[in-house]
Amino acid sequence: xxxxxDPADLAFRDEVRAFFAENTPASFKPRVRAGMRLExxxxxxxxxxxxxxxxxxxxxxxxxxxxxxxPTQLFIFETEAARADAPVQYHQGLELIGxxxxxxxxxxxxxxxxxxxxxxxDWWCQGYSEPNAGSDLASLTTRAVRDGDHYVVSGQKLxxxxxxxxxxxxxxxxxxxxxxxxxxxxxxxxxxxxxxISIRPIITMDEIHHTNEVFLDxxxxxxxxxxxEEGQGWSYGKVLLDRERGVxxxxxxxxxxxxxxxxxxxxxxRTARGRLIDDPVIADRLAQLxxxxxxxxxxxxxxxxxxxxxxxxxxxxxxIKVRWSELLQEVTxxxxxxxGYDAAAFAQLDEANAAGEPWPMLGMLYSRxxxxxGGANEIQRNIIARRALGL
Amino acid sequence: xxxxxxxxxxxxRDSVDRFGREHYDFPVWRARVLRGExxxxxxxxxxxxxxxxxxxxxxxxxxxxxxxxxxxxxxEGVGRALMLEPYVGCGVIAPALLPHLxxxxxxxxxxxxxxxxxxxxxxxxxxxxxxxxVGVETRAEQQGDSYVLTGEKSxxxxxxxxxxxxxxxxxxxxxxxxxxxxxxxxxxxAPGLAVxxxxxxxxxxxxxxALDGVVVGADALIGARDxxxxxxxxxxxxxxxxxxxxxxxxxxxxxxxxxxYLKTRRQFGQVIGSFQALQHRAVDMAIACEEARxxxxxxxxxxxxxxxxxSRAIAAAKARVGQTSLFVARQAVQLHGGIGFSxxxxxxxxxxxxxxxxxxxxxxxHHRALYAxxxx
Numbered sequence: 001x002x003x004x005x006d007p008a009d010l011a012f013r014d015e016v017r018a019f020f021a022e023n024t025p026a027s028f029k030p031r032v033r034a035g036m037r038l039e040x041x042x043x044x045x046x047x048x049x050x051x052x053x054x055x056x057x058x059x060x061x062x063x064x065x066x067x068x069x070x071p072t073q074l075f076i077f078e079t080e081a082a083r084a085d086a087p088v089q090y091h092q093g094l095e096l097i098g099x100x101x102x103x104x105x106x107x108x109x110x111x112x113x114x115x116x117x118x119x120x121x122d123w124w125c126q127g128y129s130e131p132n133a134g135s136d137l138a139s140l141t142t143r144a145v146r147d148g149d150h151y152v153v154s155g156q157k158l159x160x161x162x163x164x165x166x167x168x169x170x171x172x173x174x175x176x177x178x179x180x181x182x183x184x185x186x187x188x189x190x191x192x193x194x195x196x197i198s199i200r201p202i203i204t205m206d207e208i209h210h211t212n213e214v215f216l217d218x219x220x221x222x223x224x225x226x227x228x229e230e231g232q233g234w235s236y237g238k239v240l241l242d243r244e245r246g247v248x249x250x251x252x253x254x255x256x257x258x259x260x261x262x263x264x265x266x267x268x269x270r271t272a273r274g275r276l277i278d279d280p281v282i283a284d285r286l287a288q289l290x291x292x293x294x295x296x297x298x299x300x301x302x303x304x305x306x307x308x309x310x311x312x313x314x315x316x317x318x319x320i321k322v323r324w325s326e327l328l329q330e331v332t333x334x335x336x337x338x339x340g341y342d343a344a345a346f347a348q349l350d351e352a353n354a355a356g357e358p359w360p361m362l363g364m365l366y367s368r369x370x371x372x373x374g375g376a377n378e379i380q381r382n383i384i385a386r387r388a389l390g391l
Numbered sequence: 392x393x394x395x396x397x398x399x400x401x402x403x404r405d406s407v408d409r410f411g412r413e414h415y416d417f418p419v420w421r422a423r424v425l426r427g428e429x430x431x432x433x434x435x436x437x438x439x440x441x442x443x444x445x446x447x448x449x450x451x452x453x454x455x456x457x458x459x460x461x462x463x464x465x466x467e468g469v470g471r472a473l474m475l476e477p478y479v480g481c482g483v484i485a486p487a488l489l490p491h492l493x494x495x496x497x498x499x500x501x502x503x504x505x506x507x508x509x510x511x512x513x514x515x516x517x518x519x520x521x522x523x524x525v526g527v528e529t530r531a532e533q534q535g536d537s538y539v540l541t542g543e544k545s546x547x548x549x550x551x552x553x554x555x556x557x558x559x560x561x562x563x564x565x566x567x568x569x570x571x572x573x574x575x576x577x578x579x580x581a582p583g584l585a586v587x588x589x590x591x592x593x594x595x596x597x598x599x600x601a602l603d604g605v606v607v608g609a610d611a612l613i614g615a616r617d618x619x620x621x622x623x624x625x626x627x628x629x630x631x632x633x634x635x636x637x638x639x640x641x642x643x644x645x646x647x648x649x650x651x652y653l654k655t656r657r658q659f660g661q662v663i664g665s666f667q668a669l670q671h672r673a674v675d676m677a678i679a680c681e682e683a684r685x686x687x688x689x690x691x692x693x694x695x696x697x698x699x700x701x702s703r704a705i706a707a708a709k710a711r712v713g714q715t716s717l718f719v720a721r722q723a724v725q726l727h728g729g730i731g732f733s734x735x736x737x738x739x740x741x742x743x744x745x746x747x748x749x750x751x752x753x754x755x756x757h758h759r760a761l762y763a764x765x766x767x
Contacts, residue, residue, distance in 0.1 A: 001394055001460050003692045072392055287763035291707045298685035302394050309395065319678045385670035388649060389677060
């Protein structure tokens with residue numbers, strides 16, 4: 001048992017560290033530090049940069065163009081990215097549909113889609129949630145009816161992030177309305193320029209257009225765009241559970257960025273009695289957050305070490321997702337509190353008065369969705385209780 | 392980077408757990424404490440015979456030549472079985488301090504302790520200093536070849552059972568100074584030493600000490616005169632990390648027993664574990680156990696790090712393990728309902744042990760403040 005990296009991993013760390021130091025755009029850093037998402041063109045540029053270096057898919061196997069890195073190398077990569085205020089890669093193509101395609105897709109689908117995910121020439125959005133299928137996703141009603149060589153798809157998807165920039169969508173549809181809930185669901189790949197797809201923007205509380213409603217009106221999708229077998233779509237999501245450790249590591253290790261930002265804000269803030277950070281109540285709260293983040297980082301480190309030696313981590317990835325979202329919220333709340341009235345400078349009213357940088361406030365607002373998306377924390381607890389605790 | 396135990400460490404873990412199952416069955420344990428007895432000297436000698444007390448003693452000195460990871464393995468079992476034996480004083484602190492005993496001192500003591508024949512206790516706290524190791528007011532005046540010790544010690548773990556005490560006393564400087572603290576080995580029968588034994592809620596038999604002109608020789612010095620603090624700090628860090636593992640073992644046992652209860656206790660025609668409010672609580676307990684294990688590893692594996700990193704890791708771990716373990720123990724009582732409040736179930740005893748471990752060497756609030764001070 002030890003925390004040390006071996007010489008090869010240390011050399012790898014130095015290589016990655018140098019890359020991030022040299023290549024992370026300064027314009028990204030303040031927003032990344034605040035836990036914000038970058039703009040889509042920035043995500044594309046970052047992905048292309050990593051792809052050019054051969055690091056487009058850190059968590060994929062080599063045969064599909066991934067790096068084939070060990071979990072330890074992945075841990076180092078993400079730790080160094082966090083240290084440099086480098087962003088997380090956008091995940092919907094890379095971590096959600098990509099692995100499903102290379103695990104369940106046919107040769108043609110792999111050849112057609114995977115390289116364009118790596119190069120970020122395709123942007124994938126996820127057509128899962130619906131107005132009446134949120135946490136209870138399996139009650140989705142979007143229909144796909146076979147008509148010759150096509151499925152005719154009709155229905156409505158909700159919370160479709162970046163549908164407005166995506167050129168492709170992976171979509172859960174009901175191909176058998178008579179089958180039991182999960183059994184009638186299939187996974188289809190849509191091109192966003194197919195006739196019958198329309199998009200309504202949804203502006204979220206951070207005043208940003210991340211997400212959308214997508215209406216599907218008799219969209220004709222070639223049968224060749226079906227992943228795997230009809231009626232098996234629900235089960236393909238399970239591959240993601242096995243890969244969850246890597247994604248969890250990537251996002252969780254970024255908490256150190258928000259902690260750094262919050263600490264700097266508390267150190268910069270002045271009160272009538274001196275620095276805010278010297279107020280014992282503030283120092284105590286910050287210490288508590290830092291200690292909890294340290295515990296979570298150690299959980300990630302243990303999880304990655306177990307992955308490296310092929311051990312099961314049980315439900316720890318789900319536990320980390322719960323704690324990460326809770327802590328992201330608490331840390332960004334602390335940050336905004338530390339700003340005091342500076343946090344009121346959110347947006348510009350006229351040219352004479354610059355608003356500064358509202359990133360911490362935007363990061364705090366954005367953080368609210370992290371305990372909801374990808375299975376709300378209450379759903380995560382249900383899953384852990386059932387699968388791991390046997391309740 | 393790995394968190395796996397070696398084969399030897401796994402064997403040790405299994406051996407400690409088996410020992411716990413065989414000798415600390417809860418009704419037997421409870422009957423013992425109800426009789427007002429302390430730890431079992433016979434069991435203690437058997438633990439000694441198994442070599443558990445020599446884990447961190449170098450092989451050259453007939454020890455096992457192990458590390459803090461071995462200590463961690465044993466202490467998890469100590470916590471799980473609620474063992475009452477004075478392992479921290481004898482298996483952790485004694486091997487860290489006694490090799491530094493002055494020439495001519497009682498050099499056979501370490502061997503006696505390793506054999507389970509003598510018990511050592513560190514009197515680490517004073518009435519006015521709370522958890523502050525440098526808040527030493529007890530004075531040691533040199534008179535010829537002797538030192539005369541006068542002062543009060545508020546807490547010595549397992550002190551009511553101890554044959555020997557390590558007493559930090561001031562030979563120079565003022566309370567609050569690290570420099571000027573010296574460590575002395577004092578036998579319990581020393582004239583002028585009053586040992587006030589008190590049982591804690593977890594049935595550990597501790598002591599407060601009053602030293603009124605206790606005379607010891609210069610050969611009772613452990614480490615350098617005036618320079619005892621680094622040794623004391625080192626021994627206490629090892630003891631903190633050991634108690635983190637003890638807390639981990641205790642909290643995991645409380646959690647596991649609660650999970651069994653949730654799956655067997657029926658109310659409203661169904662097992663209570665089918666209720667979502669209780670399921671979510673159980674998940675939060677499971678997460679707390681994972682956090683505590685992670686922090687215990689961090690502290691244990693940071694013992695060899697450079698001083699700033701080491702002390703930050705230990706402070707962070709002591710704070711978080713204190714919080715998470717008490718959360719788990721309190722929820723274990725809550726989820727058991729009325730029976731959880733009973734003395735007849737182990738659950739309440741886990742809460743009591745964990746309350747005392749959180750207090751030991753400074754509670755969560757104390758260590759969070761230490762952490763904050765180091766971060767500034």
